[in-house]
Amino acid sequence: MSEIWVLVDKAQDVVRNVTYEGLAAALKLKEKNGATVCAIYVGDNAGAIEADLGKYGAEKFYKVENPALSDFNPSLYATALSEVIKKHNPDIVIGGNTLKNQDYLPRVASRTSAGLSLDSIDVDINSSSALEIKKYKYSGKSIATIAFHDVKPMIATVRLNAFKPIEGSGSPEVIAESVELPADENYKVVETKIIPKERPELTEADKIVSGGRGMANGENFQIVYDLADSIGAGAGASRAAVDSGWVPYEMQVGQTGKVVSPNLYVAVGISGSVQHYAGMGSSKVIVAINKDPDAPIFQKCDYGICGDLFDILPALTDEIKKLG
Amino acid sequence: MKILVIVRQTPDTEAKIQANSDGNGIKTDDIKWILNPFDEYAVEEAVQIKEKTGAEVVILTVGADRSVDALRQALAMGGDSGVHIKDESFADMDPYALGKVIGSKIKALGDIDLIFAGKKWIDEESSQVPIQVAEEIGIPQATLASKVEVDDASKTVKVTSVIEGGEEVRELKFPALITVEQGINEPRYASLPGIMKAKKKPCEEVGPDGINGDEIGISGEALGAAGSRISVNSIEIPTISRSLKVLDGRAEAVQASADLAKLLREEAKII
Ligand SMILES: Cc1cc2nc3c(=O)[nH]c(=O)nc-3n(C[C@H](O)[C@H](O)[C@H](O)COP(=O)(O)OP(=O)(O)OC[C@H]3O[C@@H](n4cnc5c(N)ncnc54)[C@H](O)[C@@H]3O)c2cc1C
Ligand SMILES: Nc1ncnc2c1ncn2[C@@H]1O[C@H](COP(=O)(O)O)[C@@H](O)[C@H]1O
Numbered sequence: 001m002s003e004i005w006v007l008v009d010k011a012q013d014v015v016r017n018v019t020y021e022g023l024a025a026a027l028k029l030k031e032k033n034g035a036t037v038c039a040i041y042v043g044d045n046a047g048a049i050e051a052d053l054g055k056y057g058a059e060k061f062y063k064v065e066n067p068a069l070s071d072f073n074p075s076l077y078a079t080a081l082s083e084v085i086k087k088h089n090p091d092i093v094i095g096g097n098t099l100k101n102q103d104y105l106p107r108v109a110s111r112t113s114a115g116l117s118l119d120s121i122d123v124d125i126n127s128s129s130a131l132e133i134k135k136y137k138y139s140g141k142s143i144a145t146i147a148f149h150d151v152k153p154m155i156a157t158v159r160l161n162a163f164k165p166i167e168g169s170g171s172p173e174v175i176a177e178s179v180e181l182p183a184d185e186n187y188k189v190v191e192t193k194i195i196p197k198e199r200p201e202l203t204e205a206d207k208i209v210s211g212g213r214g215m216a217n218g219e220n221f222q223i224v225y226d227l228a229d230s231i232g233a234g235a236g237a238s239r240a241a242v243d244s245g246w247v248p249y250e251m252q253v254g255q256t257g258k259v260v261s262p263n264l265y266v267a268v269g270i271s272g273s274v275q276h277y278a279g280m281g282s283s284k285v286i287v288a289i290n291k292d293p294d295a296p297i298f299q300k301c302d303y304g305i306c307g308d309l310f311d312i313l314p315a316l317t318d319e320i321k322k323l324g
Numbered sequence: 325m326k327i328l329v330i331v332r333q334t335p336d337t338e339a340k341i342q343a344n345s346d347g348n349g350i351k352t353d354d355i356k357w358i359l360n361p362f363d364e365y366a367v368e369e370a371v372q373i374k375e376k377t378g379a380e381v382v383i384l385t386v387g388a389d390r391s392v393d394a395l396r397q398a399l400a401m402g403g404d405s406g407v408h409i410k411d412e413s414f415a416d417m418d419p420y421a422l423g424k425v426i427g428s429k430i431k432a433l434g435d436i437d438l439i440f441a442g443k444k445w446i447d448e449e450s451s452q453v454p455i456q457v458a459e460e461i462g463i464p465q466a467t468l469a470s471k472v473e474v475d476d477a478s479k480t481v482k483v484t485s486v487i488e489g490g491e492e493v494r495e496l497k498f499p500a501l502i503t504v505e506q507g508i509n510e511p512r513y514a515s516l517p518g519i520m521k522a523k524k525k526p527c528e529e530v531g532p533d534g535i536n537g538d539e540i541g542i543s544g545e546a547l548g549a550a551g552s553r554i555s556v557n558s559i560e561i562p563t564i565s566r567s568l569k570v571l572d573g574r575a576e577a578v579q580a581s582a583d584l585a586k587l588l589r590e591e592a593k594i595i
Contacts, residue, residue, distance in 0.1 A: 072487075074455070075464060099488050103467050106455035110423055115553025118450050137559065138350065139446055141341040145557045154553075186497040187464040190482065194490040201489065207594075231595050249507045250486070255337060255446060256361060256506050264594045275337055285592050286566060287584070291574075302566045303587055305580045307573030315581035323589055 001036055003088065004029055005062070005153075007081075007095035008041040008053065015049050017204070018096030018158075020056040020165030025094050025123045025158050027057045027166055032125035035091060036060060039172065042080050044070040054171040061172040062088075068181040071189040072100060078107035080179045085112050087177070090153050092131055094123070097157040109155055115148045116155040119259070121162045121282065131156060139255045140278035159282075160203050161261045199225075202253065205234030207264040208280075210253055212238035214269015214290065214309055218246035223313045224268060230317050236260070236280075238270045254279035269309045272297025289313065325379035325476050327370045328433070329403065329440045330426060330454065331363040333387055333394035334447045343559045350559065359394040362442030364401075364511035365504045370440045371402035372509060373474055380404050382433070386414055386426060392527070399522035400514030406527035407433070413532045413544070418552035423456025425551075428542045429530065431461055438481065439501040443468055451503075458501040465501040466494045470508055 006022040008015060019039070026037045039058035041049070046063045053061055064080050077100075085093065085108070093108075095101040097119045109116035120133035126147055131154040137144040148154040202208060209228040211221055221235070228235045236258070237251040253260055255278035265283035269290065270276060277300060280286070288297040288304035289312050298304050305312050335341070336356040344351050359367075370381045383403040385395050388410060395406045409429060417425065430436055441454035451467075458465040466483035470491065473482040479498040484491055486505055496502075514522070532547065545551055569587065573580030588595045 072492075075459075078459070099468070099486070102451055103455070103465075106419070106423070106452035107459040109420055109452070109553070110456045110459040113420075113553075115418065115420060116452060117554055118452060132557070137447065137556075138335065138341045139337060142343070142350070142559045142561050144559050146554050147557045148554050149552065151553055184464070186500070187466075188495045190493040190495050192487070192490070192492045197489065249505075264588075264592075281564075285588075285594050287588070288570075293570075298570050299568065300564050300566060301568065301570070302592065303584060304568075304570040305573040305584055306570055307577055307580060311577035312573050312581055315578045316584060319578075319582045319585035320588075320595060323585055323595070 002033065003038050003060070003090040004035045004092045004094065005038050005040045005090045006058070007093070007101060008039050008046070008049070009096050009098055009100070010041070010043065010047075010049070013047050015052050016096070017165065018098060018160050019053070021160065021163040022094045022096055022158055023053070023057040024163040024166045026092075029092060029123055029125055029131070033091075033129065038062060038090070040064065040081075040084070042069065042077055050172050050174055055167060055169060056165055057168060057170070058172040059170065061174045063174060063176045064179055065176070066179060066181055073184055073187050073189070074104035074107060075187060076181050076184055077104040078111060079181055081108050082111040083179045084177050085153055093153050093155045095157045097159050101157050105155055105157065112153060113151065114153045114155050115151060117146050118157045120156050120158050123156060123158065130154065136282070139275065140281045141274070159261060161206075199228060200232070200234040202234045202236055202251070202258050202260050205260065205262050207231050207233035208236050208253070208260055208262045209233050209266040209268065210236035210238065210270060211241055211268045212270030213240035213244070215241060215246065221247055223310070223317070227266065227313055227317045227320075230320050233264070233266075234262075238276050267297055267301070268313060270297060271295050272300055325377055325437045326382065326435055327373060327379050327438045327440065328382045328384055328430060328436045329363070329366050329370045329398065330384050330457065331367065331394055331398050331442070332360045332385060332445050333357050333391040334360040334445060337361070337446065341561060343561060347558050348556050357390055357393060359397045360442050360445050362444060362446065362504075362506065363398070365506060365508055366440040366442050367398045367401050367403065368509045368511040369472060369504050374402060377474065377476055382407060384426065384429070385409070386417070386422060388415065395527065396522045397514060399525045400518040401512055402518070403525070405525055407530060408527055409530045411531045413547045416549050416552070416555070417547065418554045419450050419452040419456055420553045421546060421548070421551035422453050423460050424546050425542060426453070427457045427460025430457065437479070437498040438474070439499070441501065441503045443503045443505055454501055454503050461499070463499045463501060464496045465503070466496055467503045468505045469502050470505050472502060472504070472508070
């Protein structure tokens with residue numbers, strides 16, 4: 001029976017939501033082709049996660065554990081995954097569009113002669129029984145339908161937040177696989193610095209508040225953070241704010257920054273350039289605060305207030321707090 | 325030391341995108357083409373290393389005739405010579421096929437110590453060609469570099485990379501491939517003399533014959549659509565349909581804010 005594999009993504013000891021989103025994508029495909037939905041973990045230690053995976057649709061769980069995978073080395077990860085793919089020949093492999101997956105799946109594609117498409121917003125099986133995905137192309141200005149040729153496996157990553165996890169019940173059959181990994185003399189991790197974040201990571205955030213040139217300086221971003229914290233949102237920025245040195249580059253949303261798709265995106269003092277929209281246009285609800293009634297963002301939003309952000313933002317934070 | 329930068333031409337980010345008559349690509353008549361903005365950082369990084377160490381910098385691109393403009397721009401920024409892989413049979417290659425072709429050509433060129441690439445092509449946003457190239461050649465890669473320190477004596481490079489939630493420092497042995505993050509440097513503008521000089525810099529043109537040879541080991545089946553694993557079926561230009569409920573908060577900021585909070589709670593059910 002053919003299989004669809006979903007890559008497990010873990011942060012410390014918890015399975016990240018993006019894994020369940022991937023399982024949801026796989027369940028959608030299963031409706032068309034009846035394949036078995038399997039989770040696959042590649043890393044140094046899976047821990048006791050099979051119950052969680054079963055709950056979100058995994059019928060089988062492949063575990064590939066090896067101490068050599070404790071540091072992330074794209075080449076070793078690719079070897080591990082490619083070996084088990086060659087052994088079990090899944091039809092389709094789905095992963096979240098995380099930086100780690102982006103960093104090693106192209107090697108897996110090359111090694112297993114597979115097609116790979118990154119950052120899909122939808123998945124389907126077409127009339128030729130091949131995987132077909134939708135993704136943004138030309139900086140968010142178009143949506144392309146991309147068909148896989150009939151060569152297996154077919155590998156795709158899904159955009160974070162694009163699929164809603166489907167909760168059910170089930171407990172997967174666990175299959176442990178061992179792989180031999182040669183020492184890699186050519187690549188060494190010297191230091192890993194995880195910088196603790198005060199707010200949700202933009203690519204995963206359910207809500208985002210971003211400030212632009214209208215903020216006028218770095219200190220003023222405090223009112224963006226206040227609104228963000230009142231609704232548990234991440235904080236972003238336009239390139240104009242980043243280029244002015246007011247906030248770090250990792251906050252930049254847009255074509256050359258992060259691509260985000262939260263349920264709520266609040267753009268404050270941002271005009272709504274094509275390049276900014278390219279990074280947040282797939283947000284579910286867009287709210288704009290701008291003093292210029294002709295700002296392009298007002299043609300691309302669901303809600304907005306035309307007014308001075310220095311009056312509106314504190315008032316809005318207050319009003320939201322009042323709602324409780 | 326020898327450095328190679330792979331670059332690609334792309335439609336200007338301001339360009340209006342319209343579907344072509346087949347519906348699977350875009351109308352290219354009125355498009356202004358530019359060097360992929362991310363590749364400017366890659367070229368700049370290579371040229372800065374050249375200025376410090378006297379390295380040689382080769383620029384390579386795969387693309388239609390017009391791609392030569394992107395190549396020349398990179399040469400004007402300081403590249404020494406170019407390789408232009410062009411031919412109809414190279415059109416419409418997916419990243420899998422591109423990785424094989426570029427990787428094979430680089431192997432044939434030989435003695436390359438470092439390869440730089442952009443973090444993604446803004447057009448497709450696939451960010452996978454460079455890694456497929458590294459795999460094809462069999463060398464390590466570090467992506468999203470925010471800092472690159474080359475040690476020519478020990479033939480190693482130390483790269484600080486952006487990772488989820490922080491950064492990681494990696495040490496790679498030559499030859500290695502690096503994709504660079506925006507902001508790693510400030511790409512220079514090509515000067516007028518630079519542009520004039522670039523026109524005279526040597527540029528190898530490679531057609532299908534040039535790449536067919538045993539020397540490179542790429543056969544016809546590895547090229548174009550035949551060698552690809554995915555293809556674009558159709559392109560739609562989404563129309564923006566949003567509700568555009570804009571309140572006037574110029575006189576009554578508090579009232580407008582209260583109204584908006586209420587809409588977000590009751591109508592959008594989002595907070
Ligand atoms: C290749 C390329 C890539 C790019 N990539 C990105 C990217 O990734 N992300 C990105 O954001 N941009 C990107 N840009 C830049 C983009 O073109 C715009 O320049 C940028 O988005 C503008 O940022 P902004 O909206 O904050 O500033 P502006 O366009 O200057 O808009 C500021 C807005 O704030 C409003 N305002 C000012 N003061 C107030 C106030 N007191 N109250 C309320 N409103 C106020 C103004 O009315 C105005 O609409 C890119 C450009 C290029 C060429
Ligand atoms: N046709 C090509 N020729 C040369 N380099 C390319 C080509 N396509 C992609 N690249 C390089 O790979 C990077 C990432 O592209 P992509 O994987 O398509 O997002 C680009 O920024 C270029 O450096």
